[in-house]
Amino acid sequence: MVAVHIIIVGCGRVGSGLGVELVGQGHSVAIIDRNAKAFRRLPPDWPGATIVGSGFDRDDLESARANDATALAAVTSGDNSNILTARIARESYGIPNVVARIYDPRRAQIYLRLGISTVATVSWTIDQVRHRLLPNDLESEWSDPTGRISLIERHLPERWAGKRLADLNVPGEVTLVSVTRAGVVRLDFTDLVGQDGDVLHLMVTDGALTKFQERLMGSTTTTHGELA
Numbered sequence: 001m002v003a004v005h006i007i008i009v010g011c012g013r014v015g016s017g018l019g020v021e022l023v024g025q026g027h028s029v030a031i032i033d034r035n036a037k038a039f040r041r042l043p044p045d046w047p048g049a050t051i052v053g054s055g056f057d058r059d060d061l062e063s064a065r066a067n068d069a070t071a072l073a074a075v076t077s078g079d080n081s082n083i084l085t086a087r088i089a090r091e092s093y094g095i096p097n098v099v100a101r102i103y104d105p106r107r108a109q110i111y112l113r114l115g116i117s118t119v120a121t122v123s124w125t126i127d128q129v130r131h132r133l134l135p136n137d138l139e140s141e142w143s144d145p146t147g148r149i150s151l152i153e154r155h156l157p158e159r160w161a162g163k164r165l166a167d168l169n170v171p172g173e174v175t176l177v178s179v180t181r182a183g184v185v186r187l188d189f190t191d192l193v194g195q196d197g198d199v200l201h202l203m204v205t206d207g208a209l210t211k212f213q214e215r216l217m218g219s220t221t222t223t224h225g226e227l228a
Contacts, residue, residue, distance in 0.1 A: 003027050007064045007095075009055030009085050010076035014101070016041035017074060023048055030064035033076075055085030062095065071097035079103050086116045095108035107192070148206050151177070156198035159218055165189045177201045 003026045008015045011033040012034045032055050033039065039050045053060030057073055066072075072089040074082035079102050097114040099117045108228065111118050124225035156165075166189060168176045179186045179197040186192065204212050 004070035005030070005068045006064055007032065007061070007066060007069045007072040007089075007212070009033075009049075009072065009074045009082070011035075011038035011041055012075065012077065013041070015073070015075045017204050018075070019046075019048060025041055030069075032060055032064055041163060049196065052180075055081065058092070058206045061088065065092040065093065067109070069093065069095050071095065072099075074098075074100045076101070082109060086111070090116065141167050150206065150209060152202055152204055154198055154200050154202065156196070157217060158196060160194045160216075161196050162193055165192050165194050165198075165200070168202065170208065170212070174212050175203045177203055 004027040006022055008022075008029060008031045011019070011031050015031060015033070016038075019031050022029050023046070030051060031039070031042070031048060032051045032053055034052065034054060036052045039046075039076075042048075042050070049064060051060055051063045053063070055061070055076065058066075066089065072086070072095050074085040074089075076082055076085075082100040082102065084100045089095040089098045097117075100111065100210050102111070102118045166174060166178060168174060176189060178201045179189045179192060180201075181195060181197070202212075
């Protein structure tokens with residue numbers, strides 16, 4: 001796992017728990033919260049940065065090293081604050097992995113079209129947020145009892161946009177199960193070509209997981225299709 005810098009906006013139960021977990025994995029973390037007392041949720045030996053301020057104040061974001069961040073999670077109690085923070089993170093600082101907590105799931109498709117991943121409160125867990133912040137980690141969402149087959153979720157890299165998603169399949173090793181596009185899950189991807197923002201669910205054998213990840217990110221070659 002490659003260590004990265006991550007910003008968390010909101011130091012409530014989810015924000016503090018997420019920060020502790022990410023720091024424990026070796027990542028650099030900065031947490032922003034309007035209320036200095038919120039940082040009491042962090043352990044006394046917390047090694048990350050804490051900034052009293054707002055997730056949509058640029059001075060506060062820069063104090064949190066937004067220019068160096070790979071990911072940002074906006075997990076305050078307000079939908080509008082979270083979405084505004086997420087948009088600034090994506091549009092002003094170019095942070096690639098941004099997720100916003102929302103209480104109104106009807107807004108999810110709108111924000112997905114803006115390139116902002118959202119998780120509704122009813123399904124909110126720290127693991128779900130972490131997975132969206134670090135989408136290229138090799139952890140799986142589900143594994144069979146033998147550990148031989150895993151279900152993984154991956155965001156389609158830009159280099160694969162315009163190419164047939166069915167070419168992802170490798171007989172006996174990789175099977176594309178579904179594609180989520182603009183908030184809609186699709187199973188009819190035989191002739192579907194990739195678009196920026198696509199989210200893929202795939203079944204992958206244990207022996208092929210690392211090789212598939214390298215193929216997906218373009219760090220190796222393959223004889224399957226034209227996606228080397």
